[in-house]
Amino acid sequence: MALGAVDLDIEKGEYLAVVGPSGSGKTTLLNILGCLDVPTSGRVVYDGRELRALGEKELSEYRKLHVSFIFQSYNLIPVLTVAENVELPLVIERKRNGAQARAKALELLSAVGLSGMENRYPRELSGGQEQRVAIARALVKDPIVVLADEPTANLDSHTAEEIVELMKRINAERKTTFIFSTHDRLVMDHARRIVTLRDGAVTSDERR
Amino acid sequence: MNTLFKIAARNVLRNKRRTAITGIVMMFGIGLYIYADSILKGMDRMTIDNMVNYTESFLKVRTPEYVSNLQGNPLEHGIPDPEATIRKILAADPTMKAAAPRTRFVARLSNYEDEIPVLATAVDPVRDGEVLRLTDVVVQGVWLDKAEPRSVVIGADLAAELGLGLGDYVLVSASTVYENVNADEYRIAGLLAAPDPSLNKAALFMTFPDADEFLGLNGLVTEIVTAGRAYPALDALLKGADGAAASVSKALPGLQADPIRVLAQDYLAMREMKGKFSSAIILIMLVIAGVGIVNTILMAVYARIREIGVLRAYGMTAKEIRRLFTLEGLIVGAVGSLAGVLLGVAIVAVTSTYGLSFAQIVGDVDMGGIPIMDRLYGEWNFGNMVFGFLFGMFVSFLSARIPAKRAAKMQVTDALRFV
Numbered sequence: 001m002a003l004g005a006v007d008l009d010i011e012k013g014e015y016l017a018v019v020g021p022s023g024s025g026k027t028t029l030l031n032i033l034g035c036l037d038v039p040t041s042g043r044v045v046y047d048g049r050e051l052r053a054l055g056e057k058e059l060s061e062y063r064k065l066h067v068s069f070i071f072q073s074y075n076l077i078p079v080l081t082v083a084e085n086v087e088l089p090l091v092i093e094r095k096r097n098g099a100q101a102r103a104k105a106l107e108l109l110s111a112v113g114l115s116g117m118e119n120r121y122p123r124e125l126s127g128g129q130e131q132r133v134a135i136a137r138a139l140v141k142d143p144i145v146v147l148a149d150e151p152t153a154n155l156d157s158h159t160a161e162e163i164v165e166l167m168k169r170i171n172a173e174r175k176t177t178f179i180f181s182t183h184d185r186l187v188m189d190h191a192r193r194i195v196t197l198r199d200g201a202v203t204s205d206e207r208r
Numbered sequence: 209m210n211t212l213f214k215i216a217a218r219n220v221l222r223n224k225r226r227t228a229i230t231g232i233v234m235m236f237g238i239g240l241y242i243y244a245d246s247i248l249k250g251m252d253r254m255t256i257d258n259m260v261n262y263t264e265s266f267l268k269v270r271t272p273e274y275v276s277n278l279q280g281n282p283l284e285h286g287i288p289d290p291e292a293t294i295r296k297i298l299a300a301d302p303t304m305k306a307a308a309p310r311t312r313f314v315a316r317l318s319n320y321e322d323e324i325p326v327l328a329t330a331v332d333p334v335r336d337g338e339v340l341r342l343t344d345v346v347v348q349g350v351w352l353d354k355a356e357p358r359s360v361v362i363g364a365d366l367a368a369e370l371g372l373g374l375g376d377y378v379l380v381s382a383s384t385v386y387e388n389v390n391a392d393e394y395r396i397a398g399l400l401a402a403p404d405p406s407l408n409k410a411a412l413f414m415t416f417p418d419a420d421e422f423l424g425l426n427g428l429v430t431e432i433v434t435a436g437r438a439y440p441a442l443d444a445l446l447k448g449a450d451g452a453a454a455s456v457s458k459a460l461p462g463l464q465a466d467p468i469r470v471l472a473q474d475y476l477a478m479r480e481m482k483g484k485f486s487s488a489i490i491l492i493m494l495v496i497a498g499v500g501i502v503n504t505i506l507m508a509v510y511a512r513i514r515e516i517g518v519l520r521a522y523g524m525t526a527k528e529i530r531r532l533f534t535l536e537g538l539i540v541g542a543v544g545s546l547a548g549v550l551l552g553v554a555i556v557a558v559t560s561t562y563g564l565s566f567a568q569i570v571g572d573v574d575m576g577g578i579p580i581m582d583r584l585y586g587e588w589n590f591g592n593m594v595f596g597f598l599f600g601m602f603v604s605f606l607s608a609r610i611p612a613k614r615a616a617k618m619q620v621t622d623a624l625r626f627v
Contacts (some may be wrong), residue, residue: 101261
């Protein structure tokens with residue numbers, strides 16, 4: 001069992017890091033919060049709704065409208081340009097037309113400092129730039145929660161610091177909830193709450 | 209442009225080699241299908257045209273008794289009052305342009321040393337020339353209208369077989385209407401080299417007065433051959449002959465008017481078998497192309513498992529993932545099918561303009577009496593080109609569904625973990 005005794009309440013607008021050694025269940029916890037995985041027992045309640053009770057279609061809907069993900073290895077779509085990658089969640093969401101989606105994508109690219117790079121392809125970017133695009137993609141649909149799995153793991157320390165600052169600024173400006181899984185001391189230093197996992201159980205929950 | 213289509217199209221382009229291989233297989237499958245269909249249609253057209261122009265004619269009028277005893281070429285079931293019948297035929301349908309009497313009988317042709325069985329026909333040389341084009345294929349000497357009495361025109365191959373030439377005398381023997389065998393001597397006035405090998409190898413023509421004297425026909429006519437108006441397409445020709453035969457039959461109670469479709473039924477039945485065989489070969493090619501598409505899309509699925517995970521994580525449903533990969537298969541299929549149609553069009557354009565030498569295609573093989581010896585021209589069949597394209601798309605759709613379903617079934621976390 002990857003996760004056992006976990007009892008957490010997370011408020012809107014939190015900037016929370018889940019830490020712990022490899023195999024402690026950090027990614028599993030994030031997957032469950034993002035409805036990518038379903039817990040075998042226990043409850044996950046989001047805004048008063050029990051997520052375990054949702055069907056496949058409703059889970060897709062929840063992911064589409066409320067949650068965004070930032071991955072360790074960025075996972076941009078290589079055949080799409082930077083702007084098209086950022087627009088992708090809006091395309092899946094189908095709430096905006098093409099022009100509106102493009103305007104929103106450019107706004108986010110500007111917010112992450114990538115103005116003028118919208119027509120480049122992921123292969124033409126540095127690791128830090130790719131992660132910025134991934135952050136813009138995560139934020140473009142104005143999600144309530146952003147789940148970031150080791151977002152700085154593949155970045156050098158200078159770029160990692162820039163990314164952490166960026167996410168912190170967005171958290172402050174937009175009140176978006178950020179939940180990280182991380183080993184990175186830098187991320188932990190900026191977090192306002194640190195939940196430590198060991199062998200699938202919460203061993204500490206520290207607020208700063 | 210729809211982003212899903214963009215992703216699909218760009219992924220197809222990203223894997224150029226895979227796409228190209230699958231597309232090329234599809235292209236050859238569909239191109240060959242169109243080519244084979246064109247050639248078969250061309251073969252039909254040529255065969256039927258040759259039958260209409262040299263042997264059977266547009267439609268043929270005979271007595272039912274004669275038709276039911278056709279193998280024996282009986283001389284006892286003649287058409288009563290052939291001249292009145294000819295007038296009625298020409299009046300029965302506006303498509304009828306000319307008609308001529310004929311009497312067919314089995315004979316033996318001898319050079320005084322060897323003899324060969326032949327299919328002999330008594331004709332009215334002038335009127336026969338208005339219906340059939342035998343005058344055009346007299347390669348040596350003259351047709352019977354310009355020949356002396358007691359002359360015959362025979363196939364050039366037959367003459368070569370017996371070592372005969374123009375002006376030579378031959379001995380013809382046959383059963384008369386009185387069922388005794390008669391033999392007489394005739395001079396060769398002309399040699400035929402028609403596009404129909406059966407004429408060249410075994411045909412003999414003589415005039416009605418000579419046949420009357422030889423067989424005691426006394427005006428007996430076993431069949432009336434006819435010429436209809438010109439039709440640009442084979443289907444129109446067959447339908448036109450069917451319609452005319454119905455009108456003529458109605459005007460001639462007690463006689464049977466068989467259109468070219470009936471007269472060529474042996475060929476058409478054989479042609480249908482060949483059509484099925486070539487369709488089966490093409491189907492196999494398209495199945496191979498289908499396997500190629502399954503492979504292409506499966507490879508695309510495995511190469512992009514994490515991408516699938518991201519799309520699912522961002523809320524794309526399994527159905528939309530399936531649609532995305534199906535779309536990729538359809539794009540490959542559309543490119544391959546379109547290329548196949550273009551290849552087919554190019555080949556048909558060449559074969560319909562310049563033709564193919566039939567001897568080059570089949571060599572010296574005897575085609576079992578198929579009346580084709582000339583150049584074979586491909587026929588345009590636009591309906592079949594559309595069918596080829598749509599069938600290619602259908603195969604692509606079915607082939608893409610298998611890997612697309614697999615992609616859609618993938619667990620999101622497994623996909624994201626995939627390295």
